[in-house]
Amino acid sequence: MTATVRPSRNGKSPHAAGRDPRARVLMKGNEAIAEAAIQAGCDAYFGYPITPQAELLEWMARRMPELGRVFVQAESELGAINMALGAAATGARVMVSSSSPGISLMAEAMSYMAGSETPMVLVNVMRGGPGLGSIGPSQSDYFQAVKGHGHGDYKVPVLAPASISEAVELVATSFELAERYRTPVIILADGTMGQAMEPVDLSFRTPDREAFDWALTGAAGRPPRVVRSLHLAPEDLERHNQALQAKFAEIAAREVRWAGERLDDADLAIVAYGTAARVARSAVARAREEGLSVGLFRPISLWPFPSDELRDLSARVRGILVVELSAGQMVEDVRLAVEGRAPVAFHGRTGGMVPTPDEVVAALHALAANGGAR
Amino acid sequence: MTVVETRPPGERVIFRRPELLVDKSSHYCPGCGHGIIHRLIAELLEELELAPRTIAIAPVGCSVFAYEYLAVDWVEAPHGRAPAVATGIRRVRPDAFVLTYQGDGDLAAIGTAEIVHAAARGELISGIFVNNGIYGMTGGQMAPTTLLGQKTTSSPTGRDAQLAGFPIQITEMLALLPGVAYAARGSVADPAHIGKTKAMIKRAFTAQLNGEGFALVEILSNCPVGWNMTAPESMAHLREVSEVYPLGVLVDRAKEA
Numbered sequence: 321m322t323a324t325v326r327p328s329r330n331g332k333s334p335h336a337a338g339r340d341p342r343a344r345v346l347m348k349g350n351e352a353i354a355e356a357a358i359q360a361g362c363d364a365y366f367g368y369p370i371t372p373q374a375e376l377l378e379w380m381a382r383r384m385p386e387l388g389r390v391f392v393q394a395e396s397e398l399g400a401i402n403m404a405l406g407a408a409a410t411g412a413r414v415m416v417s418s419s420s421p422g423i424s425l426m427a428e429a430m431s432y433m434a435g436s437e438t439p440m441v442l443v444n445v446m447r448g449g450p451g452l453g454s455i456g457p458s459q460s461d462y463f464q465a466v467k468g469h470g471h472g473d474y475k476v477p478v479l480a481p482a483s484i485s486e487a488v489e490l491v492a493t494s495f496e497l498a499e500r501y502r503t504p505v506i507i508l509a510d511g512t513m514g515q516a517m518e519p520v521d522l523s524f525r526t527p528d529r530e531a532f533d534w535a536l537t538g539a540a541g542r543p544p545r546v547v548r549s550l551h552l553a554p555e556d557l558e559r560h561n562q563a564l565q566a567k568f569a570e571i572a573a574r575e576v577r578w579a580g581e582r583l584d585d586a587d588l589a590i591v592a593y594g595t596a597a598r599v600a601r602s603a604v605a606r607a608r609e610e611g612l613s614v615g616l617f618r619p620i621s622l623w624p625f626p627s628d629e630l631r632d633l634s635a636r637v638r639g640i641l642v643v644e645l646s647a648g649q650m651v652e653d654v655r656l657a658v659e660g661r662a663p664v665a666f667h668g669r670t671g672g673m674v675p676t677p678d679e680v681v682a683a684l685h686a687l688a689a690n691g692g693a694r
Numbered sequence: 695m696t697v698v699e700t701r702p703p704g705e706r707v708i709f710r711r712p713e714l715l716v717d718k719s720s721h722y723c724p725g726c727g728h729g730i731i732h733r734l735i736a737e738l739l740e741e742l743e744l745a746p747r748t749i750a751i752a753p754v755g756c757s758v759f760a761y762e763y764l765a766v767d768w769v770e771a772p773h774g775r776a777p778a779v780a781t782g783i784r785r786v787r788p789d790a791f792v793l794t795y796q797g798d799g800d801l802a803a804i805g806t807a808e809i810v811h812a813a814a815r816g817e818l819i820s821g822i823f824v825n826n827g828i829y830g831m832t833g834g835q836m837a838p839t840t841l842l843g844q845k846t847t848s849s850p851t852g853r854d855a856q857l858a859g860f861p862i863q864i865t866e867m868l869a870l871l872p873g874v875a876y877a878a879r880g881s882v883a884d885p886a887h888i889g890k891t892k893a894m895i896k897r898a899f900t901a902q903l904n905g906e907g908f909a910l911v912e913i914l915s916n917c918p919v920g921w922n923m924t925a926p927e928s929m930a931h932l933r934e935v936s937e938v939y940p941l942g943v944l945v946d947r948a949k950e951a
Contacts, residue, residue: 364786390785395811402775406782409769432772536767540746546761548770
């Protein structure tokens with residue numbers, strides 16, 4: 321079957337009636353994520369323009385009103401995520417998206433939503449920082465996404481796609497996790513993932529809906545409900561925090577996601593996610609041609625982090641190379657998981673620069689030469 | 695709900711707690727105007743039979759606990775963001791009656807972008823804006839609405855325009871926007887003003903019900919503790935406050951049309 325290729329800016333859904341649902345369509349990452357959210361039953365989207373995620377907002381601006389759903393271009397990222405907070409508090413399925421500087425502004429409401437246990441999917445198409453940085457791809461918001469955006473003791477699930485097709489699937493997964501655990505969920509992509517075009521399987525998925533016993537619908541025929549994060553009495557807030565921590569422990573136990581490639585006979589392993597994992601995959605192939613036995617360990621859930629799986633891996637390999645589009649952020653979690661069982665090296669580029677497979681292969685040779693390989 | 699009351703023959707009830715007003719003692723300081731304003735809202739939600747479909751948004755500030763006293767569905771907004779939170783609710787729940795309750799620090803300082811743009815979009819929201827000219831919850835600091843010369847814990851020698859600028863008449867600013875169907879300023883200074891304020895709130899509610907646009911009622915209220923006054927002194931002082939913040943309807947587009 322010939323892949324269906326159509327320009328992605330024609331304002332039409334690739335899911336339009338009459339199209340073969342098994343078709344593959346060439347789509348830009350930002351647009352595929354937006355359409356996946358629509359097909360997942362997203363009721364409302366709130367956004368604010370920022371490069372390199374503007375096409376996501378533009379896709380929603382066209383499609384959501386067509387479907388009688390809610391699109392609002394807010395006055396700021398603060399406005400956008402607080403609109404999402406309000407809509408989500410009524411039980412609606414909501415998404416916001418932005419890129420790094422905008423996510424910093426959204427940090428406040430992320431804390432409130434984690435505290436008040438409000439489901440939402442947030443997409444960060446990361447760009448270079450700090451500050452206004454650049455509009456090039458980056459993974460320098462790992463700490464922000466994984467270690468906490470706003471104040472307080474909380475975590476939210478963070479999912480990192482390494483292809484546009486995977487991003488499509490993870491959008492549906494994110495809505496499921498958000499509603500199952502009453503939490504914001506982050507899809508952590510980067511400028512490359514947002515801007516690149518790839519053939520996408522139109523295997524969209526719509527998670528089932530359940531009735532929420534906490535959603536604000538007007539107190540007709542029932543006692544009033546309050547969605548809040550304020551618990552002024554220390555005893556109350558500690559109890560609330562304990563309940564949140566129990567929830568995080570359950571997520572950590574049940575929702576770890578990762579993928580391994582060519583690890584069975586590997587002497588060395590690369591750990592990378594997202595775009596860095598794509599570069600790493602090329603590097604693995606090239607390094608194997610050059611006689612190094614290398615595999616790829618690819619975290620998909622950055623929180624919960626696949627620490628146990630990495631620990632097991634570290635007992636089987638002679639060395640680990642972490643590759644990131646950052647100055648070294650996820651590498652800290654890798655080292656915590658490995659706990660010195662194997663040497664952990666790092667190769668990263670920053671500012672919108674992307675590591676080349678050649679650079680990664682050179683780093684693998686250096687790791688092997690430093691005792692990291694037989 | 696039917697309330698069966700028994701009383702001696704010849705007597706009648708002339709004053710009673712609205713059912714929506716929860717029967718508990720409040721955290722508000724003695725003499726504070728929030729209680730009066732809560733009561734006006736409760737009365738109107740009952741009179742207009744809006745309570746079963748009301749979703750209200752609580753601010754950050756003294757009235758963060760409004761959800762303890764008014765028996766409707768509430769969501770708590772981050773500081774200043776109530777109009778954005780209300781927008782999200784409004785857009786996904788066209789059947790809801792959406793009510794925001796904000797103080798002057800919340801609405802006229804940290805939340806200026808959110809209030810301006812919710813108003814500019816003409817969101818079908820009814821906003822209650824309680825202006826007591828001070829940050830009460832945090833101990834009486836200067837607010838954007840604090841009068842020139844007024845002493846607060848962060849303007850200890852009195853608000854000086856050179857240092858801290860001028861009081862902000864934000865409701866007048868908002869009244870310029872075409873999205874604003876109704877904007878008015880009332881006061882809780884005395885029963886006559888309270889009655890007028892109730893009529894203003896009712897009009898702000900009907901503006902939403904009629905789909906006219908954004909509606910806001912600013913209510914000059916007192917903060918005896920923050921103002922370092924007795925409750926009666928603070929009520930009397932509201933007359934001076936209303937010289938800077940004139941009372942009355944600022945815009946009512948349905949009437950103008």
